[in-house]
Amino acid sequence: MAGLVAALLTPLVFFPPFKLVEAKIFDILSIIVPPRPRASVEVVAIDEPSFSEIGQRWPWPRELHARLAERLRAAGAKVVAFDIIFSEPSTEEADRRFAAALGPDVVLASDDVSTKLDHGVQITRVNPIDPFLDAGAVPGVASVAPDGDVYLRQMPTQPDGFAAEILRVAGEPAQPPPEGALIQYFGPARSYPTVSYYQALDPETFLQPGRFKDKIVLVGLSLKAATSADAGAPDTFPTAYTLTTGELTAGVEVQATILDNLRHDLFVVPIPRIAVLALLVAAACGAAALSIRGVTWRTGLAALFMIVFLFALAWLALRFGRIWAPPVLPAAAALAVFGARFGLDYARERQLRQAVSEAFSRYLSPDLVAELARDPGALRLGGERRNLSVLFCDVRGFTSLSETLKDQPERLTALINRLLDPLSEAVLAEGGTIDKYMGDCIMAFWNAPLPSPDHPRRAVRAAMRMMEAVTVLNTALRQEEGEGAPQFAVGIGINTGDCVVGNVGSRWRYDYSVLGDAVNLASRLESLSKEYNVSLILGPATAEAVRDDYVLIELDRIAVRGRATESAIFTVVASASQRRDPAVAELSRLHAEALENLREGKRTEALGLVVRCRSLAPSLAGYYRTLMGKIGGMSR
Numbered sequence: 139m140a141g142l143v144a145a146l147l148t149p150l151v152f153f154p155p156f157k158l159v160e161a162k163i164f165d166i167l168s169i170i171v172p173p174r175p176r177a178s179v180e181v182v183a184i185d186e187p188s189f190s191e192i193g194q195r196w197p198w199p200r201e202l203h204a205r206l207a208e209r210l211r212a213a214g215a216k217v218v219a220f221d222i223i224f225s226e227p228s229t230e231e232a233d234r235r236f237a238a239a240l241g242p243d244v245v246l247a248s249d250d251v252s253t254k255l256d257h258g259v260q261i262t263r264v265n266p267i268d269p270f271l272d273a274g275a276v277p278g279v280a281s282v283a284p285d286g287d288v289y290l291r292q293m294p295t296q297p298d299g300f301a302a303e304i305l306r307v308a309g310e311p312a313q314p315p316p317e318g319a320l321i322q323y324f325g326p327a328r329s330y331p332t333v334s335y336y337q338a339l340d341p342e343t344f345l346q347p348g349r350f351k352d353k354i355v356l357v358g359l360s361l362k363a364a365t366s367a368d369a370g371a372p373d374t375f376p377t378a379y380t381l382t383t384g385e386l387t388a389g390v391e392v393q394a395t396i397l398d399n400l401r402h403d404l405f406v407v408p409i410p411r412i413a414v415l416a417l418l419v420a421a422a423c424g425a426a427a428l429s430i431r432g433v434t435w436r437t438g439l440a441a442l443f444m445i446v447f448l449f450a451l452a453w454l455a456l457r458f459g460r461i462w463a464p465p466v467l468p469a470a471a472a473l474a475v476f477g478a479r480f481g482l483d484y485a486r487e488r489q490l491r492q493a494v495s496e497a498f499s500r501y502l503s504p505d506l507v508a509e510l511a512r513d514p515g516a517l518r519l520g521g522e523r524r525n526l527s528v529l530f531c532d533v534r535g536f537t538s539l540s541e542t543l544k545d546q547p548e549r550l551t552a553l554i555n556r557l558l559d560p561l562s563e564a565v566l567a568e569g570g571t572i573d574k575y576m577g578d579c580i581m582a583f584w585n586a587p588l589p590s591p592d593h594p595r596r597a598v599r600a601a602m603r604m605m606e607a608v609t610v611l612n613t614a615l616r617q618e619e620g621e622g623a624p625q626f627a628v629g630i631g632i633n634t635g636d637c638v639v640g641n642v643g644s645r646w647r648y649d650y651s652v653l654g655d656a657v658n659l660a661s662r663l664e665s666l667s668k669e670y671n672v673s674l675i676l677g678p679a680t681a682e683a684v685r686d687d688y689v690l691i692e693l694d695r696i697a698v699r700g701r702a703t704e705s706a707i708f709t710v711v712a713s714a715s716q717r718r719d720p721a722v723a724e725l726s727r728l729h730a731e732a733l734e735n736l737r738e739g740k741r742t743e744a745l746g747l748v749v750r751c752r753s754l755a756p757s758l759a760g761y762y763r764t765l766m767g768k769i770g771g772m773s774r
Contacts, residue, residue: 140426143474144419151415158287160464164320165289165378167407167453168406172324175398179392180215181332181467188335200224200232204239206339206357210719211243213341214351217308220281221300221358221373221390224266237273244303246270246282250296258744276436280393282375290375290392293319293405295536301397308354312400320406320462322399326379327387330394331358348362348545354397358390392661408462419450425475433480441476445469458736474514521640521653526583527597527680528657529570530664531561531604534627542624557611557626564603568596579664583652586639594634594683598710601630601674631663633677655699663707671692671760672709681708689717691729693761725754735769736769745769 150156184196192198203220210218224246227233240246249264265277278300284290291314296302305312335357337344359373373389380386399405421444428440452465533554543550560578565572565582569590573581582600584593608626615623642651656677656744663675670693681690689712695704712722732747745766752762 140419140422140471140475143471143478146740147418147422147471147474148415148670150467151411151418155286156467158285160466161285161287161289161291162381163449163452163464163466164406164456164462165290165381167449167456168320168322169378169382169458170453173402173404174320175402175404175455176323176330177395178353179330179394180350180355181330181360182210182335182338182355182357183332183388183390184335184358185360186362191334195709196229200228200236203357204236207236207244209341210350210355211241214348217243217245217304217354218354219247219278219300219304219354219356219393221247221356221393223247223249223264223468224270224279225264226269233267233269235271240270240273240275242274242276243280243307244275245300245307246275247300248277248548250279250281276303276307280389282389282396284375288376289380289386290318290377291319293399294396295319299396300393304354304356304397305401315400316380316407319409321377321392321395322406322409322460322655323378323387323395323406324398326377326383327385327391329362330391332391356390356394356397358388358393359585360388360390362593368478371762404460406456406460406462408464414467417463417465417468418471422471422475425472426479428478429479433476433483437476437479441472446470448472461624521638521642523636524586524639525593526585526634526637526639526656527593527634527651528637528652528659528660529565529580529582529584529597529601529630529632529651530745531580531582531628531630532664532667533557533603534668536578539624550733553624557608560607560611561604561628564600564607567603568598568600570600571650574649581661583637583639586652587650592633592759594620594680595687597632597634598674598676598680601632602710604628604630605673620644628673629664629667630659630674631665631667631677632674633657633660633663634679634683635659635677649704659698664703666696666707669764670709671764672758674709676708676710678705678707681706683763683773687714687723688712689726692733709758709761711758721754725751728754732765741769 143515184198191197192202202211203222207218224236225628226246228236246266248266251262253260253262263279265271266275271277277298279296279298280300281296282290282294283292285292287765294301295314295317297314299314302312302314306668328687333345336578338350338355338357341349361374374386375389375392377387377392379651385461386546420451425441425444427439428444448465448469450461455463536554539553540550543553558575558578562572565580568584570582570584571586575581582597584590584597590596604627608628612623612625615625633656635654637652637654637656640650642653643649659677663677667673667675672693675693676684676690684690690708690712692706692708695706698705712719713726717723732744732751735741735744735747747767748762748765752759752766755762
């Protein structure tokens, strides 16, 4: 993974436009606790107050510059440098007066002008006019080369640059910086000691004594009227501090900064691009090593530490080693490796979650699976007490069918699967949890692992769906195989009560299941459904919960463990919408009277009522036949 990331990012190392991104980071880091060189440079600003005081339009008469040079020299200035290009003659008298004020302690700006031609680029040197050079003034190239974003970062490398010539004249010659060296700025605009031009013309009046003694004095434009980064102004440049202040820096102050960079070796040297590539590979490998065991919160902290470390290391190298090691690509490589590892882990986790969800969907409804995926904490480990509705469903006559098809196990399996599929679907459609399959028996429950306030209703609705599914399957089998096709029937028992639900088993293997007397009673009700010849038997709590949704009849009263009295068991004869049907209402009334007479020992009356009930409910004929047999046995 680290190799792939490094290979993908390598082209950016040698992609020139990307260097602008690194340059912005350099700007930010270079202004964090910048060095403070000893103030030995003064700036004389040609600014708005000076225009107001002098009262003349630009360019000013050269006699004025001559007077300034003389006053600065008289004030003890070591070098006077004009960041102004005097490349064209003025009046003869003015030029003669200015030349007279010049000497070997004065540096005048020159410029290298590049002109694009069809066959290449022509560079023309624009020097001050000859009378000024003949007077002893020293020319210095003040040209600078802004980057593609117009920010000024590159140190001039000409041996006769403006700042280099100033230092040479001051007796402090400096070696030209290497190609690509970067300027270290020391503050925003007006960070250097600055006085207005008109003040320097009369230092005794406006300035403290000795202000210029043994100082290098730079004279140049420094206008504030239009120095915002988006407006621009003559001889102004965006610098590293423009990012924070939004202001441009005057060219004369930039030259003062370049001078201090040369004088104190404060310029910054970028590492070779091959070294950047090595850092990129190292960062990618380091990130891969930190995330080799997968992504956790510790990996996130490691990633954050690594990014901070790379930027901190770049700042330390810049500040104390004067070396620029761009941290952008190494940090990007580390983040890409961490991100790729996170993506792979996330994809695996998604795949695993999908597999788990698919597995759980065999036991839970899709809605429950989705809710558990959103809130896994809803599935508690261990056991908890909860009121549940438990359903047992058994296939009637399966033993006989197995005996008949003992030589056709594949057909037997296909048939039972064909039956269990719609039965399971009925449970899941009502939000139930399939606990287990026990041969031809299904055990399911409601209200766990997620709460279901109407769980008794859902359990009974699932039972009704199951019985309908059996009818549909029998019809389909008869259509496929004729009258000799196997016919299925089911017995269902549902009970509602408090259970313990959770992971039950050993430390090697366990199942999410339910335990309790309510479960045992539900299993017993399923067994009694065969004895009473009905498809569905409800426990007392379940019947009470669904009494408003279905028409129920009491089948009998049975002894329940833990109770001194017998408990009634019920079955469903119709939905609540059929409660007003005369036949249903008559059946409910007659059935209740029959049981009452039976309990009072009125067997003859009870038998007559049972006969009438059987005629009203053919679907319960088996039950009433059993009840009639019971009454007859009691008579004997």
